[in-house]
Amino acid sequence: xxxxxxxxxxxxxxxxxxxxxxxxxxxxxxxxxxxxxxxxxxxxxxxxxxxxxxxxxxxxxxxxxxxxxxxxxxxxxxxxxxxxxxxxxxxxxxxxxxxxxxxxxxxxxxxxxxxxxxxxxxxxxxxxxxxxxxxxxxxxxxxxxxxxxxxxxxxxxxxxxxxxxxxxxxxxxxxxxxxxxxxxxxxxxxxxxxxxxxxxxxxxxxxxxxxxxxxxxxxxxxxxxxxxxxxxxxxxxxxxxxxxxxxxxxxxxxxxxxxxxxxxxxxxxxxxxxxxxxxxxxxxxxxxxxxxxxxxxxxxxxxxxxxxxxxxxxxxxxxxxxxxxxxxxxxxxxxxxxxxxxxxxxxxxxxxxxxxxxxxxxxxxxxxxxxxxxxxxxxxxxxxxxxxxxxxxxxxxxxxxxxxxxxxxxxxxxxxxxxxxxxxxxx
Numbered sequence: 410x411x412x413x414x415x416x417x418x419x420x421x422x423x424x425x426x427x428x429x430x431x432x433x434x435x436x437x438x439x440x441x442x443x444x445x446x447x448x449x450x451x452x453x454x455x456x457x458x459x460x461x462x463x464x465x466x467x468x469x470x471x472x473x474x475x476x477x478x479x480x481x482x483x484x485x486x487x488x489x490x491x492x493x494x495x496x497x498x499x500x501x502x503x504x505x506x507x508x509x510x511x512x513x514x515x516x517x518x519x520x521x522x523x524x525x526x527x528x529x530x531x532x533x534x535x536x537x538x539x540x541x542x543x544x545x546x547x548x549x550x551x552x553x554x555x556x557x558x559x560x561x562x563x564x565x566x567x568x569x570x571x572x573x574x575x576x577x578x579x580x581x582x583x584x585x586x587x588x589x590x591x592x593x594x595x596x597x598x599x600x601x602x603x604x605x606x607x608x609x610x611x612x613x614x615x616x617x618x619x620x621x622x623x624x625x626x627x628x629x630x631x632x633x634x635x636x637x638x639x640x641x642x643x644x645x646x647x648x649x650x651x652x653x654x655x656x657x658x659x660x661x662x663x664x665x666x667x668x669x670x671x672x673x674x675x676x677x678x679x680x681x682x683x684x685x686x687x688x689x690x691x692x693x694x695x696x697x698x699x700x701x702x703x704x705x706x707x708x709x710x711x712x713x714x715x716x717x718x719x720x721x722x723x724x725x726x727x728x729x730x731x732x733x734x735x736x737x738x739x740x741x742x743x744x745x746x747x748x749x750x751x752x753x754x755x756x757x758x759x760x761x762x763x764x765x766x767x768x769x770x771x772x773x774x775x776x777x778x779x780x781x782x783x784x785x786x787x788x789x790x791x792x793x794x795x796x797x798x799x800x801x802x803x804x805x806x807x808x809x810x811x812x813x814x815x816x817x818x819x820x821x822x823x824x825x826x827x828x829x830x831x832x833x834x835x836x
Contacts, residue, residue: 631827
């Protein structure tokens with residue numbers, strides 16, 4: 410899913426190029442002794458707009474004459490195995506882009522350089538706390554947050570207008586609006602919500618003050634048997650009751666944006682930016698009008714939107730890099746406010762930069778505007794190497810959701826899920 414999220418951002422020139430810069434370092438003695446230097450940067454397909462990357466490397470060249478920056482584009486498929494191998498070798502890439510939920514796994518195995526003492530140089534004080542959480546493990550910094558994206562509610566403006574519904578600010582207003590949509594058009598779905606959209610559920614759990622898993626006495630344990638998870642699932646169940654989507658499938662099975670929404674009969678749904686643009690294109694290709702509006706997932710109260718999962722990438726320095734100081738210099742530049750502001754502008758608000766001060770001036774009523782509002786209240790999944798094991802299929806969180814939607818007691822279903830989560834996360 411993450412690959413689609415990034416690859417489908419509709420920004421011209423989103424292909425990473427190989428940029429040449431000068432060589433050198435602030436450490437003149439090293440430069441003189443070592444002669445020409447080169448640092449290698451691994452970035453994922455579609456992550457860096459070419460114009461932005463060229464600008465970063467141009468600025469780096471001015472500061473470090475004689476250093477060559479070799480940018481190598483990577484594909485998401487099979488990347489974890491490729492990164493694991495690279496980090497174990499004597500000449501790994503110096504700077505590397507990592508998925509934010511993958512970072513902890515590479516850090517705990519010793520593959521990433523400890524950047525804790527470099528916080529000031531990197532400008533860490535300005536980073537989004539929600540995004541930065543994935544970069545820190547046990548109080549130590551192992552990467553710089555780079556960009557993120559999150560889900561918002563996408564709605565059919567005509568359906569909402571017909572039902573007299575305006576974008577809600579609270580959960581209660583949301584449910585009341587869905588009731589109006591159902592009454593206005595009984596043949597349509599007020600919301601399309603599959604039973605296993607677990608990233609959406611995670612936000613509801615966080616809103617209740619709970620979590621998916623917590624560390625207790627050196628071990629991790631699941632938290633789906635808690636009253637907070639039960640309350641979150643109760644609200645999810647109320648939303649899902651307005652949908653005819655399957656209770657045992659997620660949003661990608663079938664793909665909601667291209668397989669469901671273009672067929673019509675859906676007043677609203679929850680999705681990412683690439684899904685919204687994908688649905689719009691599919692509708693136009695089918696000769697139908699696409700008139701979407703957007704609003705953040707409502708919170709329990711009107712003072713702030715609901716919590717959302719922030720999916721994105723971090724930039725790290727390899728522990729075995731032969732050019733750590735140069736790599737840190739490049740990282741500080743790429744993740745700094747000036748370049749992140751340019752990054753946000755180049756991606757036209759489709760991705761959230763690592764600090765609020767760099768946010769793109771979004772168009773009122775756009776997906777980007779709602780995403781930015783919601784992203785300010787974002788979180789990530791538990792930061793531990795074992796979390797990746799939890800997400801593998803069959804996903805115990807998804808199974809928990811389906812059981813509860815089919816009538817099983819939330820505490821009972823949660824206990825079974827917690828046992829599986831603990832087994833996997835502590836491997």
